[in-house]
Amino acid sequence: MAAENNPLGLDVASAARDGSVQSNGPVALITGITGQDGSYLTELLLDKGYTVHGIIRRSSSFNTGRIEHLYEDPHRDSRRLVLHYGDMTDTTNLLSIVQIAKPDEVYNLAAQSHVKVSFELPEYTADVDAVGVLRILDAIRAANLGKQVKFYQASTSELYGLVQEVPQSETTPFYPRSPYAVAKQYAYWIIVNYREAYNMFACNGILFNHESPRRGATFVTRKITRAVAKIAAGKQKVVYLGNLDAKRDWGHARDYVRGMWMMMQAEEPEDFVLATGETHTVRSFCDAAFKVIGVELTWQGEGIEEVGISSVTGEPVVKVDPAYFRPTEVDLLLGDPTKARTKLGWVPEVTFDALVRDMVVADLEEIGAGDKVVAAK
Ligand code: NDP
Numbered sequence: 001m002a003a004e005n006n007p008l009g010l011d012v013a014s015a016a017r018d019g020s021v022q023s024n025g026p027v028a029l030i031t032g033i034t035g036q037d038g039s040y041l042t043e044l045l046l047d048k049g050y051t052v053h054g055i056i057r058r059s060s061s062f063n064t065g066r067i068e069h070l071y072e073d074p075h076r077d078s079r080r081l082v083l084h085y086g087d088m089t090d091t092t093n094l095l096s097i098v099q100i101a102k103p104d105e106v107y108n109l110a111a112q113s114h115v116k117v118s119f120e121l122p123e124y125t126a127d128v129d130a131v132g133v134l135r136i137l138d139a140i141r142a143a144n145l146g147k148q149v150k151f152y153q154a155s156t157s158e159l160y161g162l163v164q165e166v167p168q169s170e171t172t173p174f175y176p177r178s179p180y181a182v183a184k185q186y187a188y189w190i191i192v193n194y195r196e197a198y199n200m201f202a203c204n205g206i207l208f209n210h211e212s213p214r215r216g217a218t219f220v221t222r223k224i225t226r227a228v229a230k231i232a233a234g235k236q237k238v239v240y241l242g243n244l245d246a247k248r249d250w251g252h253a254r255d256y257v258r259g260m261w262m263m264m265q266a267e268e269p270e271d272f273v274l275a276t277g278e279t280h281t282v283r284s285f286c287d288a289a290f291k292v293i294g295v296e297l298t299w300q301g302e303g304i305e306e307v308g309i310s311s312v313t314g315e316p317v318v319k320v321d322p323a324y325f326r327p328t329e330v331d332l333l334l335g336d337p338t339k340a341r342t343k344l345g346w347v348p349e350v351t352f353d354a355l356v357r358d359m360v361v362a363d364l365e366e367i368g369a370g371d372k373v374v375a376a377k
């Protein structure tokens with residue numbers, strides 16, 4: 001949709017500030033509603049009858065593409081999706097939104113979420129991803145909602161960092177390896193502390209990587225699937241990547257937002273790992289993604305000389321660019337989701353191959369090259 005036609009270009013927050021939104025069912029507040037997880041979680045909660053308040057950032061261009069399809073006219077009193085301008089760095093703003101929304105459940109998904117970027121923006125990342133969590137927790141307490149509100153914190157497998165134990169579970173020690181992960185470690189512990197100190201229902205979801213067609217384009221999976229689509233359509237020749245040996249436990253975001261909601265329905269607030277229990281290298285993600293367009297890759301060379309050669313053209317379609325290496329890397333993530341399975345009944349439904357296919361097909365369709373998909377065997 002062209003930006004000028006985007007209905008979310010309206011002054012989305014004004015009606016909410018008048019207090020004109022009535023809700024019958026439960027009320028959720030989602031920070032980071034415009035992100036990958038925020039958009040899937042909003043769909044899930046609206047389906048379940050929630051009124052959803054979301055915080056969006058003011059931007060010079062529209063940043064609401066992932067939730068456009070859920071938009072409701074802000075002048076309709078019966079709407080169940082209410083958007084507020086806000087920012088995790090603004091205490092007064094967060095307090096005001098909490099007072100207006102009066103949520104039953106808060107899902108704190110907002111973050112500067114890119115690990116590599118956190119090395120370039122360490123202070124900002126700490127402000128948003130660490131202190132931002134404290135700000136919203138205290139806004140809830142200041143609004144005297146501390147006892148009633150349930151709080152979900154988007155914690156991360158990046159906390160495990162330098163490998164201490166495999167697979168990683170709720171009891172594995174942390175060893176964060178980036179400014180992002182260090183900030184998220186503060187967030188993790190402030191959640192635990194507020195739970196113990198003030199008896200808040202606050203829980204950490206320690207989520208391993210989860211992807212989807214809505215994944216940000218600079219994360220490795222989406223970077224690969226977009227490149228595969230463009231290469232299939234003849235619009236790109238090569239994709240440059242960093243560390244091909246990194247191993248990740250990749251699941252589908254739709255499965256993971258369901259797990260977030262399940263944690264919030266538990267009797268007691270607890271911390272849970274969500275993961276698939278399978279790990280794959282970046283290289284094997286490339287293999288699976290190119291397979292969707294009928295291309296087998298042969299890997300030649302080592303280190304920064306390594307290339308992935310296409311079975312169709314005999315030319316390299318994957319090359320290494322050290323610019324994408326990180327100062328400190330997380331080599332291996334493999335989660336153990338036993339606690340979530342046994343206590344919550346959470347089981348991921350989308351397999352690795354289905355996830356990769358979903359992403360490549362969506363990217364092919366987006367550029368009008370859906371005919372390049374090869375039938376799955
Ligand atoms: P995205 O990067 O897609 O979304 C992040 C969201 O946070 C966006 O809505 C973004 O707004 C918003 N945001 C960023 N900075 C601020 C700020 N200063 N104030 C208010 N909002 C802000 O992330 P995901 O959806 O993938 O992840 C959701 C959360 O889960 C994040 O906290 C992430 O760190 C964490 N996480 C993610 C995992 C994954 O594999 N996806 C795994 C484990 C944890 P805008 O759209 O304007 O940029």
Ligand code: GDR
Binds near residue numbers: 209221243248
């Ligand atoms: P990650 O995701 O750092 O695990 O954080 P990302 O997709 O950025 O990297 C995964 C692995 O791939 C390697 N890699 C590359 N990464 C990117 N972005 N670009 C490349 O070109 C590239 N080449 C290789 C990386 O070095 C890394 O090892 C994500 C985010 O969603 C976090 O917010 C979340 O907390 C964790 O997942 C769990």
